[in-house]
Amino acid sequence: METVVSNTAAKNTVQDFLPLEGTDHVEFYVGNAKQAAHFYKTAFGFQSLAYAGPETGVKDRASYAVRQNKLTFVFTTPLRSQNVLADHIYKHGDAVKILALKVNDAADAWKQTTIRGAKSYLEPYTLTDEQGEVILSGIHTYGETVHLFVERKNYTGIFMPGYREWKSNYNPPSTGLLYVDHCVGNVGWNQMNPWVKFYEDVMGFRNILTFDDTDISTEYSALMSKVMSNGNGFVKFPINEPAEGKKKSQVEEYLDYYDGEGCQHVALATADIVQTVTDLQNRGVEFLKIPSSYYDDLVERVGHIDEDMQPLKELGILVDRDEEGYLLQIFSKPVEDRPTLFFEIIQRKGAKSFGKGNFKALFEAIEREQELRGNL
Ligand code: FE2
Numbered sequence: 001m002e003t004v005v006s007n008t009a010a011k012n013t014v015q016d017f018l019p020l021e022g023t024d025h026v027e028f029y030v031g032n033a034k035q036a037a038h039f040y041k042t043a044f045g046f047q048s049l050a051y052a053g054p055e056t057g058v059k060d061r062a063s064y065a066v067r068q069n070k071l072t073f074v075f076t077t078p079l080r081s082q083n084v085l086a087d088h089i090y091k092h093g094d095a096v097k098i099l100a101l102k103v104n105d106a107a108d109a110w111k112q113t114t115i116r117g118a119k120s121y122l123e124p125y126t127l128t129d130e131q132g133e134v135i136l137s138g139i140h141t142y143g144e145t146v147h148l149f150v151e152r153k154n155y156t157g158i159f160m161p162g163y164r165e166w167k168s169n170y171n172p173p174s175t176g177l178l179y180v181d182h183c184v185g186n187v188g189w190n191q192m193n194p195w196v197k198f199y200e201d202v203m204g205f206r207n208i209l210t211f212d213d214t215d216i217s218t219e220y221s222a223l224m225s226k227v228m229s230n231g232n233g234f235v236k237f238p239i240n241e242p243a244e245g246k247k248k249s250q251v252e253e254y255l256d257y258y259d260g261e262g263c264q265h266v267a268l269a270t271a272d273i274v275q276t277v278t279d280l281q282n283r284g285v286e287f288l289k290i291p292s293s294y295y296d297d298l299v300e301r302v303g304h305i306d307e308d309m310q311p312l313k314e315l316g317i318l319v320d321r322d323e324e325g326y327l328l329q330i331f332s333k334p335v336e337d338r339p340t341l342f343f344e345i346i347q348r349k350g351a352k353s354f355g356k357g358n359f360k361a362l363f364e365a366i367e368r369e370q371e372l373r374g375n376l
Pocket residue numbers: 182184265267344354
C-alpha cells in the first residue's frame with residue numbers, strides 16, 4: 001500500500017530543527033583511491049577537483065575529490081594496514097562511508113541531532129586555511145555509515161582545508177550528471193521502522209512514501225521500503241529491509257556481501273537521460289537489462305511521453321508516472337565485484353515518486369543477475 005503524507009499545513013507550522021541545503025558530497029572508502037577517481041572520471045564524467053594526502057599534511061590516507069555539476073565524490077584510501085579505513089574496506093569492500101549534508105550551522109546540526117539521540121561521530125570541528133574555514137560535525141546512521149554536516153559559508157577554497165587543487169591533464173567530458181537525487185540504505189530484518197524512527201526523531205525527516213512487500217515482490221523475492229525526506233525535500237533517504245519470499249531477497253544478498261547494513265544505491269539526476277546513458281554505456285558503465293516486452297504496453301501504462309520509444313528500449317530506460325508527472329530511470333550493475341553498491345540514473349519530469357510501476361521489472365532483472373552469481 002502506498003501512502004502519501006498530505007498534511008502539509010501541519011508540516012509548515014513546525015520549525016525545521018535541522019535545515020539542510022542538500023548533499024554536500026559522498027565519500028567512499030576504497031582499496032585504491034587513485035584508481036577509483038580515475039574510473040569515475042573515465043566512466044562517469046567527473047572532473048579532478050582536489051587532493052589530500054601526505055603532501056598536504058594528511059599522514060594516514062589519500063583522498064581524491066572529483067566533481068560534476070553539483071555532484072562531489074571523494075575517494076579515500078588508507079596508506080597502511082593498521083588503520084580504521086583498512087578495517088572498513090576489509091569488512092565491506094569499496095563502500096559509501098559518508099553521506100555529507102550541507103548546513104548553515106554545523107555545530108547546531110550536531111547539537112540538535114545528538115540531543116535527540118544520535119550517536120556522535122565527530123564533534124563540531126573547525127578546519128582553517130588561507131581561504132577561510134569549514135566546520136564539520138557528524139553522526140552515525142545505519143551500519144557504519146555516517147552523516148557529516150558541512151558548514152562552508154565562510155570558505156572560498158576549492159574543497160576544504162587539508163586539500164589542494166588537483167589539476168590533471170586528463171579531463172574527459174561530462175556525462176550530464178547533475179546532483180544526488182536520493183541515497184538508499186539497506187538495513188537488516190525488522191530494522192526499517194527503527195531507522196525510519198531515527199530519521200523522524202533525530203533528523204526531523206518525514207516518511208513520504210511506503211512500499212510493502214506486496215508492492216515490491218516478484219515470484220521469488222521481496223523487500224519493503226520507506227522513503228524519508230527532510231523538510232525542504234532536498235535530501236531523500238529511502239530505507240529498505242528484506243522481506244520473506246520463496247528465495248533470497250536482493251537486500252539479503254547485499255547484507256551478506258556488504259557484511260552489514262549500508263548504502264545500496266545513489267541516484268544521480270540528469271536533464272537528458274538518453275544522452276547521459278548513451279555516454280555512460282559508451283564509457284563502459286554496465287546497466288541492468290530489461291526485457292523488450294516491458295516496452296510493448298509502456299504507452300498504455302504511462303501515457304504520452306516526450307521521448308522517442310526506440311532509444312529508451314535500446315538503452316533499457318524505464319518510465320513511470322505519478323499524479324504530478326513522469327520519471328525515467330535506469331539502474332547500473334554493481335560498480336565493484338561484491339554485489340553491493342550500484343547507481344541509479346534518473347530524470348524527473350514532474351514526478352516526485354520512485355518508480356513504483358517499475359519495481360517488478362527491475363527486481364526481476366536484479367534476480368537474473370543474482371541467479372548468475374548463484375545467490376538467488
Ligand atoms: Fe532509487
